[in-house]
Amino acid sequence: MLVVIVILTAIGVVCGIIIYVVNRVLPPEDEALKKTEEISNCLPGMNCGACGYPGCFAYAQALAKNPELISESTCATVLQNQEMLEGLGSALGIKLNPSIGKKALVYCTGDTRVLGDYSGAKSCKAASRYVGGTKKCPYGCLGFGDCVEVCPEGAIHMDKERNIAVIDPEKCNGCGLCVKECPKNIIKLVPANTKIAFLCSYDSLKDIPGREKCDRGCIHCRKCYKACEYEAIVWNKEKAIPEFDIEKCTLCGACVKACPQNTLTEFSNILRKVPV
Amino acid sequence: MNNLFSIFFALAIANNFILVKFLGLCPFFGVSKKLSNAISMGAAVTFVMVLASFATSIIYHYIFVPYGIEFMNIVIYILVIASLVQIVELIIKRTNIRLYNALGIYLPLITTNCAVLGVTLINTQEQYTILESIVSAVGGGVGFTLVLIIMSGIRERLELCDCPKAMKGLPIAFITAAILSLSFIGISSLM
Numbered sequence: 001m002l003v004v005i006v007i008l009t010a011i012g013v014v015c016g017i018i019i020y021v022v023n024r025v026l027p028p029e030d031e032a033l034k035k036t037e038e039i040s041n042c043l044p045g046m047n048c049g050a051c052g053y054p055g056c057f058a059y060a061q062a063l064a065k066n067p068e069l070i071s072e073s074t075c076a077t078v079l080q081n082q083e084m085l086e087g088l089g090s091a092l093g094i095k096l097n098p099s100i101g102k103k104a105l106v107y108c109t110g111d112t113r114v115l116g117d118y119s120g121a122k123s124c125k126a127a128s129r130y131v132g133g134t135k136k137c138p139y140g141c142l143g144f145g146d147c148v149e150v151c152p153e154g155a156i157h158m159d160k161e162r163n164i165a166v167i168d169p170e171k172c173n174g175c176g177l178c179v180k181e182c183p184k185n186i187i188k189l190v191p192a193n194t195k196i197a198f199l200c201s202y203d204s205l206k207d208i209p210g211r212e213k214c215d216r217g218c219i220h221c222r223k224c225y226k227a228c229e230y231e232a233i234v235w236n237k238e239k240a241i242p243e244f245d246i247e248k249c250t251l252c253g254a255c256v257k258a259c260p261q262n263t264l265t266e267f268s269n270i271l272r273k274v275p276v
Numbered sequence: 277m278n279n280l281f282s283i284f285f286a287l288a289i290a291n292n293f294i295l296v297k298f299l300g301l302c303p304f305f306g307v308s309k310k311l312s313n314a315i316s317m318g319a320a321v322t323f324v325m326v327l328a329s330f331a332t333s334i335i336y337h338y339i340f341v342p343y344g345i346e347f348m349n350i351v352i353y354i355l356v357i358a359s360l361v362q363i364v365e366l367i368i369k370r371t372n373i374r375l376y377n378a379l380g381i382y383l384p385l386i387t388t389n390c391a392v393l394g395v396t397l398i399n400t401q402e403q404y405t406i407l408e409s410i411v412s413a414v415g416g417g418v419g420f421t422l423v424l425i426i427m428s429g430i431r432e433r434l435e436l437c438d439c440p441k442a443m444k445g446l447p448i449a450f451i452t453a454a455i456l457s458l459s460f461i462g463i464s465s466l467m
Contacts, residue, residue, distance in 0.1 A: 007348075008348065026371070
């Protein structure tokens with residue numbers, strides 16, 4: 001009996017001592033590695049690759065080297081979750097707010113005329129290969145909803161009346177899958193704190209007059225540029241379209257009112273149907 | 277030599293841990309969804325099995341037998357396996373971070389896997405020598421990996437198949453496992 005107790009205790013103690021010795025003898029954990037692990041614990045860990053790195057751990061390694069990187073390529077899932085965002089911010093030693101993210105925006109109002117009946121495959125890709133699409137404007141949303149299918153967040157829905165894809169900025173996580181999917185390249189990623197949305201993909205470098213093709217397209221009248229009192233709109237002379245300075249914009253709404261085509265709208269208002 | 281071969285194949289196929297002895301069933305269903313996960317899990321289990329068999333058979337032959345306390349084997353084996361896995365994890369983490377990331381969660385998961393404890397108890401039961409214990413552990417690990425790979429290959433295809441809604445996911449996997457098990461038991465009756 002005594003032998004059993006002694007041997008059991010001895011083996012237990014020996015195991016404990018071995019673990020202790022191994023722990024002391026081995027080189028201590030690298031400082032950089034510790035930080036990388038701390039950061040990687042704040043990440044979702046599903047290795048989606050939307051940040052542009054092969055997996056969450058590689059992303060954490062890059063962030064540990066250069067925390068500033070967060071503003072260039074932000075983890076879309078973390079942005080959605082306030083708790084995770086704060087955790088990542090404290091791991092990096094930077095204060096993060098949700099506005100560093102990106103949102104997808106469809107650069108089209110969808111009011112271009114339909115050319116005629118189309119009975120081919122119900123897919124934007126197929127239609128755009130065929131005759132460049134069913135809309136009069138070659139830069140218009142085709143409305144078959146290829147982007148709806150790829151959205152992992154279910155943030156995109158088709159507006160039946162206007163026959164156009166609308167992206168909910170609240171749900172969008174800025175992953176950019178729809179940007180790649182759109183055969184017309186009219187979905188772009190914009191900063192999450194964008195104030196005014198310019199809903200037209202046509203510019204002067206493209207060789208069709210906007211007015212002929214679409215009731216709502218930009219006609220390059222510069223009224224928005226003149227209406228802005230805060231110099232928040234810069235006129236791009238080459239493309240003849242307005243460009244917006246988020247810092248200076250006060251969201252006074254003067255440009256939205258001034259636009260004769262209703263091409264402009266408040267970004268927060270994007271889901272509601274804009275009056276024609 | 278012949279003896280070693282027969283031990284290896286007995287544990288790898290005829291007395292397969294998962295499908296014939298029904299040990300280690302949680303990783304069998306938990307980790308068999310993807311082929312890549314199955315392979316790393318199988319490799320980790322084989323590695324731990326070999327180490328555990330080696331350590332426990334040394335303890336058995338040089339401590340238990342001389343003092344006549346073979347009946348305490350389960351307690352000691354659990355203790356030894358758990359601390360062994362801890363040590364191995366520490367060493368891998370500090371020396372080779374890439375391997376640590378590749379093995380990931382699987383290494384600590386195996387600490388209390390019944391297949392690992394099972395192989396050491398079988399070694400004791402069959403009175404294997406140290407070399408035989410290691411060979412049986414390799415056989416058991418290879419068999420475990422083989423079944424995990426077969427199952428994950430099937431399950432990857434099952435995801436795409438058109439089966440009734442009530443059978444989707446685990447139910448169809450259980451049925452598949454039962455048929456696989458029947459076929460392995462069939463092999464054991466041939467030998």
